[in-house]
Amino acid sequence: KMEDAARHLRTEDFEFEYKSKGSLYRLSVPVEIPYEKDRRELVQRLMTLHSIPPYEEESLYDKISRFIADASLREWDRQADEWLSNSSKDEAEMNKATGAWAQRFGDHHSEYSTIEEGNEAEVTFSDVYHKLIHSPALETLFQLEHTYSMAMEELCVSLQSAKKAMKDRHQTELKEAMQGLEVTTDDQDINVMMRRHTQERESCDQRCADELKQLQNTQRMEYREWVCKVHEDLMKKANERSMFIPDRPPLQRGDSYVGADPPTDPPLTPSKPPPLEESFTICLGAQMKWTHNMRVIRGDLMDLFRLRAGHSPRGVVTPDPHRMEVAMSLYSSKLVGVVMMVDETGTSSYMTQSEEFVKVCLQSTDFHFPDVTTQLDDIQSLAAIAVCQRRTQKASVTSSTSSLGLADSGDGLGTSNSMSPVPTGRSVSNGSSPSNVGNYGGTLPLQSGDIYMTRHSNLSSSHVVFHLVSDEKSLISGSLQSRHPVLMGLKNCLRVAAKHGIYNITIPLLLVHTMLPEMTISWCTKRAELVLKCVKGFMLENSLWADSESRTFQFLVPSDISRELFDEFCDLLPKIFRVATVRTLS
Numbered sequence: 001k002m003e004d005a006a007r008h009l010r011t012e013d014f015e016f017e018y019k020s021k022g023s024l025y026r027l028s029v030p031v032e033i034p035y036e037k038d039r040r041e042l043v044q045r046l047m048t049l050h051s052i053p054p055y056e057e058e059s060l061y062d063k064i065s066r067f068i069a070d071a072s073l074r075e076w077d078r079q080a081d082e083w084l085s086n087s088s089k090d091e092a093e094m095n096k097a098t099g100a101w102a103q104r105f106g107d108h109h110s111e112y113s114t115i116e117e118g119n120e121a122e123v124t125f126s127d128v129y130h131k132l133i134h135s136p137a138l139e140t141l142f143q144l145e146h147t148y149s150m151a152m153e154e155l156c157v158s159l160q161s162a163k164k165a166m167k168d169r170h171q172t173e174l175k176e177a178m179q180g181l182e183v184t185t186d187d188q189d190i191n192v193m194m195r196r197h198t199q200e201r202e203s204c205d206q207r208c209a210d211e212l213k214q215l216q217n218t219q220r221m222e223y224r225e226w227v228c229k230v231h232e233d234l235m236k237k238a239n240e241r242s243m244f245i246p247d248r249p250p251l252q253r254g255d256s257y258v259g260a261d262p263p264t265d266p267p268l269t270p271s272k273p274p275p276l277e278e279s280f281t282i283c284l285g286a287q288m289k290w291t292h293n294m295r296v297i298r299g300d301l302m303d304l305f306r307l308r309a310g311h312s313p314r315g316v317v318t319p320d321p322h323r324m325e326v327a328m329s330l331y332s333s334k335l336v337g338v339v340m341m342v343d344e345t346g347t348s349s350y351m352t353q354s355e356e357f358v359k360v361c362l363q364s365t366d367f368h369f370p371d372v373t374t375q376l377d378d379i380q381s382l383a384a385i386a387v388c389q390r391r392t393q394k395a396s397v398t399s400s401t402s403s404l405g406l407a408d409s410g411d412g413l414g415t416s417n418s419m420s421p422v423p424t425g426r427s428v429s430n431g432s433s434p435s436n437v438g439n440y441g442g443t444l445p446l447q448s449g450d451i452y453m454t455r456h457s458n459l460s461s462s463h464v465v466f467h468l469v470s471d472e473k474s475l476i477s478g479s480l481q482s483r484h485p486v487l488m489g490l491k492n493c494l495r496v497a498a499k500h501g502i503y504n505i506t507i508p509l510l511l512v513h514t515m516l517p518e519m520t521i522s523w524c525t526k527r528a529e530l531v532l533k534c535v536k537g538f539m540l541e542n543s544l545w546a547d548s549e550s551r552t553f554q555f556l557v558p559s560d561i562s563r564e565l566f567d568e569f570c571d572l573l574p575k576i577f578r579v580a581t582v583r584t585l586s
Contacts, residue, residue: 012071016063018056027052031064034072039065091203095210125224128231129368130331137230142324144226148219149307149364149458155215156363159208166204170197209373212362219365275299275559278570282577284539292539293552294573297506298566300559301353301513304338304461304506305360322461330368330457333501337464339493341508343472353513357465361456368457375454448474449485451492464502466493475511476518480527482534486511490531491538498542507535509555509569521565528569531555532576 011030018025027050035042043061046052052060132141177185177193276298283289308320326336342354361372369375450469456462470486480487490507497505510519510527535553557569573579 010075012067014064014067016060018052018059020051020053031068031071033068033075035068039068092199092206095203095206125228126331126368129227132227132231132234133328133330135234137234138324140230141227142327144223145364145367148223151219152212152215152365153363155211156359159211163204163208166200170200173197213371216365216371220367223365223367275303276563276566280573280577280579282573282579284536284578290550292550294577295552295554296509296557296566296570296573297554298557298559298561301338301340301508301556302356302360304556305357305459307364307458307460320460326459326461326463327457330463334503335463335501336461336504337466337493337497337502338462338506339466339468339490339508341470341472341511341513342467343470361458364458366456366458369455372454372456379452379454447485449489449492451489453496462506464497466496468493470511472512476516480511480530482530482537487531487534490534494535494538495542503549504552504554506554506556507531509557513558515558515560521568524561524565525568525572528555528557529572529576532572536576 010033012033013028014031016027018027027046029046031042040061043057043064046060046064047054047057132138173193174190174197177190181187181190278296280294281291282294283291307323329335340353340357358372358376365371370378448470452467454465454467456465459465468486468489470489475486494505496502509531510524511531512519532555555569555573557566
């Protein structure tokens with residue numbers, strides 16, 4: 001408040017020359033800068049106090065208006081330079097203030113924008129993209145997405161290298177300081193060094209997150225503009241034989257060739273041999289029968305998310321067929337989902353999968369949905385509401401009945417069938433960088449069976465990812481029953497998928513993603529049989545599965561199991577489901 005008062009007391013002298021009765025007069029008065037009062041009133045006061053002729057009113061008003069504008073600009077520049085010089089000493093404080101400025105600018109800008117126009121533009125882009133992805137511009141569109149992915153991957157690699165270099169430097173400094181303890185350094189010096197290292201790490205993480213966010217926003221804006229421009233040109237030339245596709249927008253990083261010359265950049269990920277898989281067609285129902293597709297796959301979960309791209313002899317990007325199918329069905333009623341196990345404590349092998357998933361999502365820009373860190377932050381903010389609802393529900397059930405089993409039967413909050421970001425569970429992260437986004441423990445009490453969903457358009461074989469919370473130790477050591485919370489959470493995943501047009505869903509058959517020494521052949525067989533029977537029961541209970549459209553269920557098993565165990569899983573499926581067979585009539 002004292003600084004604001006001092007700013008208002010700052011004055012500059014205003015000078016004005018005028019003629020009256022044949023004499024030349026010079027007026028010099030102090031004016032507060034910045035002047036926030038009415039300027040016309042100031043002119044009237046000056047003319048009255050100094051007997052200025054009325055014909056000089058407009059001239060005085062113009063000159064004093066220009067003077068106030070120029071002086072205010074100089075004052076604001078001086079204040080900004082003074083603030084920058086004082087805050088540049090503390091980089092963390094400067095980053096915090098910069099973020100606050102950006103937030104205020106966005107809020108101020110949103111006040112003068114029309115909400116109806118924004119919604120209309122959003123709907124228009126989805127329609128435009130859906131038409132463009134089914135047009136001859138499909139190949140060019142994938143080439144552009146590949147170029148953007150290469151730019152994002154290059155930035156991620158450079159940021160990771162910078163973080164690693166800083167970490168190595170910190171370890172070297174700490175090692176040297178510990179060796180010289182009680183000789184050249186003491187405990188206080190070590191504490192000061194550790195605080196400095198912590199500040200540098202936080203500043204580096206914030207700087208990396210800002211660079212990623214800036215590149216993502218730039219790519220998203222250029223991508224949307226390019227898509228709209230291509231659509232307009234295609235509509236104008238719809239009746240012509242040859243259609244002109246404009247060049248891709250210029251890039252600032254990771255530019256690659258798209259055309260006749262072969263690119264020098266390698267693919268996003270090295271090609272891998274196809275995993276083992278076996279498909280079945282099953283029939284459900286006693287009188288009204290409907291068919292679905294079942295598939296058992298041996299592979300890595302991350303292979304369903306990583307982008308894979310190859311190159312033809314001419315250097316043109318050839319996208320993966322799964323990726324092409326996912327892109328063409330993005331704005332449709334036939335979506336693809338994956339169930340991924342996450343840990344409630346953050347101390348098991350699920351943690352590695354979660355961190356790897358976030359890194360894969362950040363390797364390319366999502367042009368249609370918020371990035372994964374933003375979605376997890378939104379889930380974090382909404383998770384408290386879900387926790388309060390759970391506690392209120394438990395309290396009401398406990399007070400109305402003496403049977404506590406009704407409150408913990410596995411449905412609880414998990415019976416929600418909403419497609420909101422937090423249909424049943426709570427968030428996993430409160431950070432914005434890959435290192436802390438994967439912390440699925442969080443500060444809220446996660447429970448086995450909770451689920452939450454994230455939406456993606458930049459993954460290879462998935463639109464929606466169901467994050468199913470579980471405790472890996474209890475899943476491996478204990479015996480599961482059909483009413484286990486994790487199986488009830490899987491039931492909720494299938495119900496949401498049936499209601500919202502997810503026609504292809506991948507389920508971990510063993511409810512784990514990696515093999516452990518405790519998982520014997522007998523244990524794996526029993527677990528697979530339980531999961532298959534539960535899935536069959538869920539399908540029979542839900543009438544939404546009984547429609548004319550067939551759906552695909554993929555059961556994923558870890559990539560390090562043996563071929564013999566994979567064959568046993570394949571033999572289990574015809575014993576549990578009624579498999580359609582082909583009969584040859586002679």
